[in-house]
């Protein structure tokens with residue numbers, strides 16, 4: 123079966139075989155003129171069983187991993203930010219960078235074949251490690267909405283920032299997807315001495331924010347909605363405490379606030395998804411949490427971490443990290459008495475590098 127069936131407009135250009143893909147030995151035929159369209163999001167009653175995600179795309183580098191991801195036949199794909207490296211205040215340049223990704227046939231086939239939700243991180247926001255003081259944030263948001271084809275009636279268009287949420291599936295099988303915006307409202311970070319890992323130090327100031335009050339209020343309302351599984355996309359890592367480079371740990375009050383909010387709203391089924399780091403890992407925190415909170419980090423789609431040494435993370439579930447091209451998978455098996463959730467990091471060939479399985483019962487407040 124051709125993973126790009128839904129995007130099969132145009133004439134046959136060439137054929138490839140990916141023996142290590144799930145459909146071993148199956149010929150993948152792909153086409154020369156993929157449609158420049160976006161697959162529609164699943165309906166509100168559609169049961170999601172497989173969600174694929176990742177982050178960090180150098181728009182000028184090849185993206186063969188998108189073939190592997192298409193071979194997963196996901197119900198939904200999440201792009202967690204740094205979807206291009208623009209790093210510019212010039213919106214003509216920003217659009218040109220988006221156009222380069224759009225010209226990537228792999229990306230176009232993926233987008234026309236499978237539904238996508240997206241948020242941004244610093245490089246597609248417009249400035250490395252940037253936040254609310256980026257002068258072009260409003261214009262950049264317009265470019266984000268244009269590229270991701272945000273519908274005219276979407277709530278994203280009615281408010282500042284790109285945060286969004288959807289619930290898919292009927293009662294008993296609901297998956298809520300919450301995509302946070304960690305850029306538009308974020309206060310300036312505090313710098314310390316330059317060292318390996320980055321220049322930032324923890325800042326406990328009560329005036330500093332990650333999400334801004336409007337997004338915090340919206341987020342609380344979303345967590346109060348009923349759902350069996352909640353996938354919360356945050357472009358930067360939440361649970362790992364290491365400061366230096368960007369992470370929620372640079373604003374520890376905000377990190378604690380998020381964990382406290384999950385507790386206060388009694389929201390079950392929460393799993394955090396993150397990117398940004400150019401490596402992949404799985405974290406689990408049991409401190410001050412209502413139940414074990416898992417975070418699966420996947421990055422990058424098409425870059426390799428130059429240093430190859432991950433920052434210390436005492437919440438890492440085991441010693442495994444993965445530093446080559448990767449994507450994440452969330453698989454939900456609704457057929458069990460107590461449904462199970464499997465978290466996976468997969469490599470370019472679709473082989474599992476990191477995995478963990480739990481039941482929905484493991485993710486419920488006492």
Ligand SMILES: [Fe+2]
Nearest residue numbers: 204243244398
């Ligand atoms: Fe980033």
